[in-house]
Amino acid sequence: MNLRIETIRECLDGVIPGLIATCDGEGVPNLAYLSQVQFVDNQHVALSYQFFNRTRQNILVNARVRLLTTNPLTAAQYVLTLEYLHTETSGPLFEQMKAKLAGIASHTGMAGVFHLRGADIYRILGIEQLPGPTLTPPPPSLNYLTALRRSTNRLATCASLTSLLDTALDCLESEFALHHVMLLMHDEGRGRLYTLASRGYPESGVGSEIPFGAGVIGICAREKTPIRIGFMTKEYAYGRAIRDSAAADGMADALETAIPLPGLPEARSQLAVPIVAHDRLLGVLYLESVADLHFGYDDEDALVAFAAHLGMAIHYHQQVEELAEELPANDHGKVESSGQPLLVRYFAGSDSIFLDDDYLIKGVAGAILWALLSDFVARRRTSFTNKGLRLDSRIRLPGVSDNLEARLVLLQRRLAERGAGIHLHKTGRGRFALAVDQPLQLLDG
């Protein structure tokens, strides 16, 4: 019986390194260790091409090779017969392997030595398990299908984007036993991702940003593909990615650095999964752990499926908010009566808002807040609609892909975390109200 590679993928993650045997044109064998074998699908695997060595020379003249791979839990050994097809030097698979290799290189003391030149794609011609004793594997830590079923059921009951985000993070913790999670949304207009929700960190980091294409999260977003790293690597640390990008940014639209990105200082395992709906990137789900090799292929599969469901649900809730009918402004929200005035300063260049000299937020969310507060001070207006914001020329939303509802959630959460006495709350589909606890003094510039 021919085995399916998807059922033995735990052998490929390199706990016990694989071996590749090749032959040259004259029939001279060669044997080498493999840094990485990547599952592609049931007919293909990819091997990392790092050096132009004897293995490389041999596969170019004799494409059929054999691999020996070992299950690190059961000691079962498998011989794969493969045929080299072609090499990819960019794209999702290449980036997945490049990131994984950076972790392996760091773990094995080979940082700076291992460099992915290509992802060699092989067709699987056969898989054979070698005879011999094997150990009984320990039971899995969780049943992924059950976790996924329960989670998607729970997501389906959410009535708003806020409730959806909270439920999604609850599910990751209670159903998948994942304790360090961030959900970042894609800001297409500004080429970055901003944190909208997180769990497991001392500070939520809501509003913090990471550049598109930088670090595990940014590369996941750019390639719209999951990125999974099993060992700590400085090369993909997001702190460094943020610093590099901030240094390169212009002043007008600099990366958000005043709000630190949450994160484990010593993350050893990282998994970033794209949140996509209708082929459009909405955001990234990021998970991390202090343990080596915490995430496997099954975690990746389950979380990709979870993120797909979450993406459709986010898309649905944003559409619902956009389609809601605008009501006439009734403007009976909470209005301040007395107390010390709160100074709200606005800087138009970056749409930054400061409350009593303390930075709050910038960008689209900053522009939205300034428009709301300006209307409140000028006309005592407290009721607003998503539709109204979209038409408001002061806000300059980048377009239909602006995730307006997500930006309102971001603003609502930043205000709540600051406890500055300015509140936003939903009053219905596509509608929300502003409440202010004390007098405001607005200062432009």
Place this chain on the structure above:
Amino acid sequence: MLDADNAAFIQTSVSISLATCGVDHLPNLMRAVGCKLLDGGRRVGIFLNATLAPALLADIRTNRRVACVFCLPSSNRTLQLKGEDAEVLPFDPADLPLIAEHLADFVVEVAPEGVPESVVRTLFAYRPDALVMVAFSPCAAFSQTPGPRAGQSIGGTP
């Protein structure tokens, strides 16, 4: 061919694996359970579990070509030896202590890598009556320690 340093190296707690080439130019490979030096270091004997690799032993009997890799996991130091005169010989039970000692050393070597003893013992389980020795004279040697000098010939005809 095998200098004193490498001769000593292959007798440390290294992982040992062997590959051959079939008549159809399709390779075969397997792990070995130990090794010893023969003929004053001019030949190397590799101990194999014959039940795991009938095709590999058939290749040796056909063309006598082998590639053998020795790797020390803790340092990544890796050496490949090639031979063109390999032969499959009966196993001498007097060499059993060599294998036992090698496996015990290897258990200690890979424990920091997170590989438990039970896995090592299962992976290298053998019945003494199933063992054979493949003996060959190294005709080429290559350093395969990852890095800029990986693959460099350190003796013989590449």
